Amino acid sequence: MPKISYAQAGTDALIEEMQQDATTFHLATSASDELVKEFGSDRVRATPIAEGAFTGIAIGAAGSGYRPIINWGMITFSFVAMDQIVNQAAKIHYMFGGQAKFPITFRASVGGGRRVAAQHSQSPYSMFMNLAGLKMILPSTPYDMKGLLKSAIRDDNPVISFESNRLMGVEGEVPEEDYTVPLGVADIKREGSDVTLVALAWLVHEGLAAAEILEKAGVSVEVIDPRSLVPMDEAAIRASVQKTGRLVIADEAGPTAGASAEIITVVTEDRETFAKLKTPPKRVCALHVPIPYSPGLEDHVFPDRDNIVAGIREVLDAG
Amino acid sequence: MTLTTEKQPRFHRDSKQLEMLRSMQTIRRFEERASDDYQAGAIYGVVHCYIGEEAVAVGVCAALNRDDQIISTHRGHGHCLAKGADLNRMMAELYGRQTGYCKGKGGSMHIADFSIGMLGANGIVAGGIPIVTGAGLAAQLEGKGRVAVSFFGDGASNAGPFHESINIAATWKLPMLYVCENNLYSAGTIAADTLALSDVAARAAGYGIPGVVVDGNDVMAVYEAAEAAVSRARAGQGPTLIECKTYRWRGHTERPGQEDPRPKEEIEEWRQRDPINRFATNLIDQGLLTEDAWQKMDAEILAAIEDAVKFSEESPFPEPEAAVEDIFAD
Ligand SMILES: Cc1ncc(C[n+]2csc(CCOP(=O)(O)OP(=O)(O)O)c2C)c(N)n1
Numbered sequence: 250m251p252k253i254s255y256a257q258a259g260t261d262a263l264i265e266e267m268q269q270d271a272t273t274f275h276l277a278t279s280a281s282d283e284l285v286k287e288f289g290s291d292r293v294r295a296t297p298i299a300e301g302a303f304t305g306i307a308i309g310a311a312g313s314g315y316r317p318i319i320n321w322g323m324i325t326f327s328f329v330a331m332d333q334i335v336n337q338a339a340k341i342h343y344m345f346g347g348q349a350k351f352p353i354t355f356r357a358s359v360g361g362g363r364r365v366a367a368q369h370s371q372s373p374y375s376m377f378m379n380l381a382g383l384k385m386i387l388p389s390t391p392y393d394m395k396g397l398l399k400s401a402i403r404d405d406n407p408v409i410s411f412e413s414n415r416l417m418g419v420e421g422e423v424p425e426e427d428y429t430v431p432l433g434v435a436d437i438k439r440e441g442s443d444v445t446l447v448a449l450a451w452l453v454h455e456g457l458a459a460a461e462i463l464e465k466a467g468v469s470v471e472v473i474d475p476r477s478l479v480p481m482d483e484a485a486i487r488a489s490v491q492k493t494g495r496l497v498i499a500d501e502a503g504p505t506a507g508a509s510a511e512i513i514t515v516v517t518e519d520r521e522t523f524a525k526l527k528t529p530p531k532r533v534c535a536l537h538v539p540i541p542y543s544p545g546l547e548d549h550v551f552p553d554r555d556n557i558v559a560g561i562r563e564v565l566d567a568g
Numbered sequence: 569m570t571l572t573t574e575k576q577p578r579f580h581r582d583s584k585q586l587e588m589l590r591s592m593q594t595i596r597r598f599e600e601r602a603s604d605d606y607q608a609g610a611i612y613g614v615v616h617c618y619i620g621e622e623a624v625a626v627g628v629c630a631a632l633n634r635d636d637q638i639i640s641t642h643r644g645h646g647h648c649l650a651k652g653a654d655l656n657r658m659m660a661e662l663y664g665r666q667t668g669y670c671k672g673k674g675g676s677m678h679i680a681d682f683s684i685g686m687l688g689a690n691g692i693v694a695g696g697i698p699i700v701t702g703a704g705l706a707a708q709l710e711g712k713g714r715v716a717v718s719f720f721g722d723g724a725s726n727a728g729p730f731h732e733s734i735n736i737a738a739t740w741k742l743p744m745l746y747v748c749e750n751n752l753y754s755a756g757t758i759a760a761d762t763l764a765l766s767d768v769a770a771r772a773a774g775y776g777i778p779g780v781v782v783d784g785n786d787v788m789a790v791y792e793a794a795e796a797a798v799s800r801a802r803a804g805q806g807p808t809l810i811e812c813k814t815y816r817w818r819g820h821t822e823r824p825g826q827e828d829p830r831p832k833e834e835i836e837e838w839r840q841r842d843p844i845n846r847f848a849t850n851l852i853d854q855g856l857l858t859e860d861a862w863q864k865m866d867a868e869i870l871a872a873i874e875d876a877v878k879f880s881e882e883s884p885f886p887e888p889e890a891a892v893e894d895i896f897a898d
């Protein structure tokens with residue numbers, strides 16, 4: 250299998266889906282030469298910096314038979330379009346009694362680590378999870394990126410693709426033939442028996458590194474990547490925790506009302522899984538602050554493999 | 569391009585003009601140093617340089633008082649310096665140090681100095697426009713004749729906050745200047761592909777306020793347009809939209825390897841219209857400046873920037889634990 254980068258896997262998914270579905274088109278504040286060359290400037294448009302308008306335009310075109318793909322750039326810029334996302338896209342299918350379909354893919358990079366300070370270092374997926382009516386994916390590998398993004402584009406609902414900017418250059422094997430990764434199916438990235446680590450995006454990689462470190466100390470860590478946040482593969486997470494009896498969650502976002510809090514609830518609300526827990530769950534998340542610029546400050550805020558190792562040890566020490 | 573302000577500069581403010589030249593050259597040299605130190609890894613993240621556009625910030629800020637307020641964009645170093653920000657604290661912020669304007673929390677895209685009415689650079693295109701309109705409302709409520717200035721790009725002029733704010737300011741007659749830096753591009757996108765009109769200033773008509781197009785590489789033309797708009801604003805007659813046609817010499821950011829759609833010849837053509845060289849030559853021709861004095865001024869500026877780098881290098885990084893401070897006011 251050829252190895253390609255996470256970013257390239259996203260572009261490849263887009264190109265392949267646009268080739269096979271003439272109702273797709275692409276809007277972003279810049280139009281890449283590669284896409285324009287392939288599909289022309291009717292289907293690949295550079296918009297003005299008007300995220301609210303072009304997000305709403307996507308909704309309208311989707312309801313009129315098209316399958317728009319929107320790239321907000323960073324999730325930061327989607328906040329300019331909050332009315333269209335929250336009041337319109339998330340509710341329009343439901344509110345009008347399911348009369349029309351709104352197949353839209355919204356792409357946005359998330360995450361920190363690039364020394365670009367508070368406004369450009371955000372992982373606010375739980376804000377969107379809190380809305381009913383939006384699906385969302387959060388790939389951690391090139392394989393998942395391509396497969397999930399294809400599923401997102403083919404889905405008949407608004408789907409947000411959160412893409413970790415720390416992973417853009419990460420390479421991995423991706424098949425040449427057409428494939429998809431279904432929404433709502435978690436992936437066990439590493440099997441283990443002592444503790445379940447549910448890790449998101451970049452922290453899947455840090456989690457795997459932490460698992461290596463702990464293996465040398467005789468600790469067996471199971472690393473689960475939910476891959477989709479909505480729908481969430483609750484069964485896979487519960488099954489793993491029932492096996493290990495311990496749960497740690499690693500997320501680059503802050504803990505408060507986060508995906509990590511939701512995952513804990515998925516586990517603790519379920520009587521059977523709760524009964525199997527040997528210790529309270531533990532979150533390894535960013536500190537609950539806007540992200541600062543200076544490297545020492547920023548590194549202090551984000552969790553890494555060492556924090557994950559410490560979090561897992563804490564859970565193990567507790568029983 | 570129609571330029572409404574083609575008048576020759578007036579020279580009754582000799583020392584002011586020399587200060588304006590100094591300010592422009594300070595911005596130029598600061599940006600050159602920021603770019604170098606960014607490439608060298610001493611400045612992190614992202615840096616957007618203002619080189620080529622110095623006449624806009626300096627021309628407008630020369631028409632303001634210290635207690636007038638401005639707001640900036642992602643390309644904010646020039647606005648800060650033109651409003652009188654301290655070189656040491658600015659450079660220290662880029663260096664991520666405790667002594668920086670924002671204690672290392674903001675970096676290049678987020679420098680503010682509230683003590684001189686500089687309400688901050690902003691990473692969100694058009695994000696500052698409503699905020700500074702709020703400063704304009706405060707100035708109106710206060711009634712002491714202060715004005716507020718919004719700097720923003722051609723790209724921002726297509727965003728909702730621009731239209732919503734300017735309509736409110738026009739309706740309420742807020743003491744505002746809306747200064748569009750039309751450098752013909754927004755990141756990798758050609759401005760002309762995103763605007764149905766060739767002049768952003770023409771939009772002023774839709775809001776019932778004056779719209780002026782100025783040669784943004786002619787600092788005195790910018791100054792005169794700003795001065796007229798400031799008088800209008802102080803007199804309670806409301807906002808003015810000033811569009812400065814200009815050009816950035818460097819890429820959108822200093823990050824290597826970005827796509828840049830701009831033809832080499834176009835960049836070269838605009839470099840020939842260097843606002844600083846043009847102004848310095850003008851001052852020399854008028855006998856207000858000598859070659860020697862100009863070189864001396866430049867040497868002083870370079871020395872001050874060298875000092876700012878030294879100050880930054882000698883300043884400590886913030887303690888990691890400081891990351892959790894300043895979330896709320898005490
Ligand atoms: C709301 C929003 N959308 C997109 C971006 C990404 N972005 C940063 S600068 C920029 C171009 C801005 O162009 P312009 O306003 O003309 O300013 P210039 O860079 O030319 O000075 C874009 C698209 C952003 N920062 N904010």
Ligand SMILES: [Mg+2]
Nearest residue numbers: 721722753754
């Ligand atoms: Mg521009």
